[in-house]
Amino acid sequence: MNVFNDHKKLYPIAGLLFLTLTFFTAILPALQNQKNNAxxxxxxxxxxxxxxxxxxxIAEGCVGCHSQQVRNIEMDKVFGSRPGIASDYAHITRTSFWQNTATLMGTERTGPDLTDVGNRQGGKEWNLIHLFNPRAVVAQSIMPSYQWLFYIKEKTDSNDVIVNVPAKFMQGQSGKVVAKKEALQLLAYIQSLKQSPLPGDIKPMEFLYKKEVASKEKAGSGSTSADGKALYTANCQSCHQENGEGLKGAFPPLKGSAVVNGDNLNLYVDIIMNGYDARAEFGVMSAVGTNMHFNEEQVAALINxxxxxxxxxxxxxxxxxIKKIMDFVKLSALNN
Amino acid sequence: MKSKIKKHITLGLPLLFPQILQAQSVSAAIITSVNIVLLSVILITIGIVYLYFRMRRQISLNEKWKTINPINRFKVYTRELNSKQIDQFLKLKEESCCGMCTGKGNCSKKPAVLMLLLFLLSLNGFSQGVKEAGQSLIHQPGILITIVLMILPVLAGVIFAIIKTTRAVGSIHKQNKLKEAVQFAEHLKAIDDHELEAMLSKRKIALDYGLVNNELAGTEPAEDPKGIIRNAALKHDVHFTAPKKKASERPALDADITKLILWYLGCATFWLALGTAIGEYLGIKFVSPDADHISWLSFGRLRPVHTNIVFWGWASLGMIGLGYYVVPTVSNTKIYSIRWGWIALLLTNLMVICGTICLMAGINNGGGEFREYVWPVMALFAVALILTLANFFLTVAKRTTKEIYISNWYIISALIFTIIVALTAYLPFWQNGIGETIVQGYFMHSGVGMWFTLYTLGLLYYFIPQQINKPIYAYSLGILAFWTQIIFYTVIGTHHFVFSAIPWWLQTVAIVGSVGMIIPVVAATINFTMTFKGQWNKVANSYTLPFFLVAVIYYFIVSMQGTAEAFKFTNLLWHFTDFTVGHAHLGFYGIISFAIWGGIYAIVPRLTHKEAPQHMVGAHFWFAFIGLLFYAIPLSIGGTLRGLMWMEGKPFIDSVVMMFDYWLWRAIGGSLMFISHLIFAYNFYKMTKKQEADIDIKEEAFKQLEKGIVVQPELALEFKKI
Incomplete structure (x- = not known):
């Protein structure tokens, strides 16, 4: 046991062992990965x-609450249409001489994953209101407010991007909320967060741990009303609100809406699947149904x-x- | 499987967290009330069975009592008389003329009647209970509530019956005994037996024999010619808390190293108070997100400020400060260079200050957890680490002991490894794409395991044997733990990214390595607990050992929890949730912080000859300990529930709403922890403050004599009078 009593042997051996392990489990895999993924x-x-x-x-530390990785497990399917692969991050290089590469994969989901948020929730109006005060659109949210990315102006120019914040969230200040350049840049980044399609013939990885039990239960219960409510909460509520009244000047109400209550099912399904931008007084609706891969059962439950x-x-x-209409709507969307 | 887990959690929790019922389905509530009904019926049944057997026993006892001839019992009584009673008996016989008055007790039949009535009543209640329990199959909340309401008075009736019966039975018994006592008195009076009297007189002498207490000691007065008894309390005051052993006197260290260590520990204390004040504010932001709208104080920027301050400012400075005591002490030599110590201290403080300002201003490294400081800031720490390493290594090199004590393997290796980790993670010319994330997994885990854990283990290997005053249990276990810790801990970083885009083989190695961690953890835990073995009474008498004990227990629990968390299923359940936040706090606080506190309370009194008020040390310990539990348990439960909601595909915002109560509990636990840090800071102040050092009259008197100051004549006169 001489080695334990000789500082000239003990520490170099321990150090060398650690260095070797470091090389094989961190340095080498990292270098290989950089080299082999385009x-x-x-x-x-x-x-x-x-x-x-x-x-x-990066500066605001958004990664502390929002991950950017879709794992290959069923529960992550809500955040993207396919599991993330190393190539998804291959284009990200060192941010600057002073700052490291930011894949922003994250280790915490206090808020939702943002890998594909550009597809899921890229609306300009919604995102700007949400950044000004998240609770103006999602009452239960605990996300910080980023008011320093906005001006409050009494007089606005034609170039200003005005954000229709409900009076309740103005904290007694009068004037119009105008997005600063930084808010629009952050918006551009959020909108750019979209999963790239895999090239042609390559099939995405399977999602593991499928929910077989859960789907059986649902089929057994026979009612789709609970399902519809959950779908609405997860996909529609942040704009149209829990009370269905929308947000004045940003998102139209569904309560008493002609589309919802009317007979034009084709239009209704088309809006759910492919989005809508026909009314100037409201924001653009993205193709929620297509992005979230709604099937006819889900659309029917949502409509009901x-x-x-x-x-x-x-x-x-x-x-x-709904199935008939969806087949038709898909075709028309393709033709467009 | 998922729903099963959920059911268990739902059934178990309402006791602790009533709010949970809101978040869960009504069916769980129904199951719970069915349970209550069943429980009541069982209780009633048990009550009735108890009553039945109590009656049976009393009746058979009475029967038996009647069959035995009382004269036989009286003989037994006479033989068992004690000294005083014999005395009285003999006196009575001497006088032999005194009469005795008797009073007859009435044995009323009333209690028995009452008992029977109650019994019948409760039988009635029993039949009702059974009938209703049968109906409880109908799972309607209204019916269940009604049944519960009806069972409550029946249950109360049974309890009342039990109390009444017990009393009645007791009074019958009492009456019987009283009667017998009277008979016995008559019997004693009637005895006329000189032999018996002589026997009893002898017996009395035998009973009265006692030792005089100096059989072994002799009559010489006690002396302590070798001065073995020290520090003994001559006066015992009334105390509200258990008195703890005072720190033992040690030869004073040089003033310059004392000053250096105290500055390290003082800075650490400051950063702890500041860092956790920020943590406290962050905890509040979870329940009150609109607390402020200032960019520099926003959650995303402050979160890393908190973690980095407690990492580098508090724990690292605290550990290095203690290292400056431990490393030279176990090498039996002096530290190589005091100056390098000061430079390293300055650099580390500078790094924390610069890093904090940078993060609050929005300048960070790009998102890796614990890697938020940019490299120029981190470079300050790297220099500090290299200086510290050189200093400690050269100290060990000039040691006067043959062996290198186990603490020094851990402490110096921790420094070597951390320098390698920091360089690998921070050298600014590589890590593109997913390579960054691979290094991130390695960095964040080795940062914890190779710096904080390894170094702290080194400290524990010194402090635990030293405070117990007994050598460490096994050197060989220490060797095993040391090498396996290096091998397994290094390879498990990727378990923070299971199911991610990192190569699957790396994830597998990480999971396997996490299981391998069982070896070093169990080895070290056995080593420490076996050192404690047979010395547990010292834990109760010491105010430092409880801190170390907590550190050892948490080392075991949290490391095993880490192994469990690395599995694939638990990754589904717990990854990305607050469960990991709870785990991180259990580890960093439970192991590292408690060990550092124990170390500070152990060595600072030796350096300054001042101790913190013991009840304040106790307050610190309990606030920290209970606060940590209040912090971590709600987060673990909430995190689990949140993971389940995600797995079931519930809307994300619902899981945020569900977490609110748990975040509130976390803020409460965090507040307790923060209060404990303020108490600790006060204790540290009490241990180190310079002014009004208590004057040791004896010491002072001799100083005066040495100075040659002549005692003032009038004072001397007064002494003579006394």
Whole structure:
């Protein structure tokens, strides 16, 4: 046991062992990975504004609560259409001489994952209000407010991007909320967060740990109303609000809406699946249904929920009806 | 499986967290009330069975009592008389003329009647209970509530019956005994037996024999010619808390190293108070997100400020400060260079100040956890570490002991490894793409395991044997733990990114390595607990050992928890939730902070000859300990529930709403922890403050004599009078 009593042997041996392990479990895999992974062909480089926005995202420490990785397990499916792969991050290089590479994969989800948020929730109006005060659109949110990315102006120019913040969240200040350059850059970055498609013939990895038990239970219960409510909460509520009344000047109400209660099912399904931008007084709606891969059952449940809540009482639809319309709507979307 | 786990949690929790019922389905509530009904019926049944057997026993006892001839019992009584009673008996016989008055007790039949009535009543209640329990199959909340309401008075009736019966039975018994006592008195009076009297007189002498207490000691007065008894309390005051052993006197260290150590520990204390004040504010922000709208104080910027201050400012400075005591002491030599120590202290403080300002201003490294300081800031720490390493290594090199004590393997290796970790993670010319994340896993885990854990283990290997005053249990276990810790801990970083885009083989190695961690953890835990073995009474008498004991217990628990968390299923459940936040705090606080506190309370009184008020040390300990539990348990429960909600595909915002109560509890626990740090800071102040050092009259008197100051004549006169 001489080695334990000789500082000239003990410490170099321990150090060398650690260095060797470090080399094989950290340095070598990291270098190999850098070498062997290329960005996907569909990956777009960040625009100037989006790059600036990413720097703001880094500076504000958003990664502390929002991850950017879709794991290959079923529960992460809500955050992206396929599991993330090393190539998704291959285009990200060192931020600057002073700052390290920021893959921003994160280790905590106090808030939702943002890998694909550009597809899921890229609306300009919603995001700007949300940044000014998240609780203006999502009452239960605990995200910080980023008011320093906005001005409050009495007089606005034609160039100003005005944000329609409800009076309740103005904290007694008068004037209009105008987005600063930084807010728009951050918005550009959020909108740029989209999963790139895999090239042609490559199939994405499978999601593991499928929820077989849960889907059986649902099928057994026979009712789709609970399902519809959950779908609404997860996908629609942040804009149209829990009470279905929307947000004045930003998102239209569904309560008493002509589309929801009317007979034009084609239009209704089309809006859910492919989004909507026909009314100037409201924000643009993204293709929520397509992005979230809604099937006809889910769309039917959602429509039935919206048609039977907040005092709405329109005729219920069946899954078969919706399936026909969806096939048609998909075609028309492709043609467009 | 998922729903099963959930059911268990739901059933178990309402006791602690009533709010949980809100978040869960109504069906769980129904199951719980069915349980209450069943429980009541069981209680009633038990009550009735108890009553039945109590009656049976009393009746059979009475029967038995009647069959035995009382004269036999009286003989037994007479033989068992004690000294005083014999005395009285003999006196009575001498006088032999005194009469005795008797009073007859009435044995009322009333209690028995009452008992029977109650018994019947409760039988009635029993039949009702059974009938209703049958109906409880109908799972309707209204019916269940009604049944519970009806069972409550029946239950109360049974309890009342039990109390009444017990009393009645007791009074019958009492009456019987009283009667017998009277008979016995008559019997004693009637005895006329001189032999018996002589026997009893002898017996009395035998009973009265006692030792005089100096059989072994002799009559010589006690002396302590070798001065073995020291520090003995001659006066015992009334105390409200258990008195603890005072710090033992040690030869004083040189003033310059004392000053250096105290400055290290003082800075650490300051950063602890500041860092956790920030942590406290962050905890509040979870329940009150609109507390402020200032960019420099926003959650995203302050979170790393908190973690980095407690990492580098508090724990690192605290550990290095204690190292400046431990490393030279176990080498039996002096520290190589005091100057390098000061430079390293300055650099580390500078690093924390610069890093904090940078983070609050929005300048960070790009998002890796614990790697938020940019490299120029971290470079200050790297220099400080290299200086410290050189200093400690050269101290060990000039040691006067043959062996290198185990503490010094751990402490110096920790320094070597941390320098390697920091360089690997921070050298600014590599890590693109996913390479950054691979290094991140390695960095954040080795940062914890190779710096904080390894170094702290080194400290524990010194302080625990030293405070117990007994050598460490096994050197060989220490060797095993040391090498396996290096091998397994280094390879498990990737378990923070299970199911991610990192190569699967690396994830597998990490999971396997996490299981391998069982070896060093169990080895070290056995080593420490076996050192404690047979010395547990010292824990109760010491105010430092409880801190070390907590550190050892948490080392075991948290490391094993870490192994469990690395598995694939637990990654589904717990990854990304607050469970990991709870785990991190259990580890960093429970192991590292408690060990540092124990170390500070152990050595600072030796350096300054001043102790902290013992009840304040106790307050610090309990606030920290209970606060940590209040912090970590709600987060673990909430994190688990949140993971389950995600796995079931519930809307994300619902999981945020569900967490609110748990975040509130976390803020409460955090407040307790923060209060404990203020108490600790006060204690540290009491141990180190310079002014009004208590004057040791004896010491002072001799100083005066040495100075040659002549005693003032009038004072001397007064002494003579006394």
């Amino acid at each position: 960005p996907l062909p569909g990956t777009k480089a960040l625009s100037g504004d989006a790059m600036q926005g990413k720097l703001i995202y 929920y919206e048609r039977s809540t907040w005092g709405n009482s329109a005729k219920k639809v069946t899954t078969e009806e």
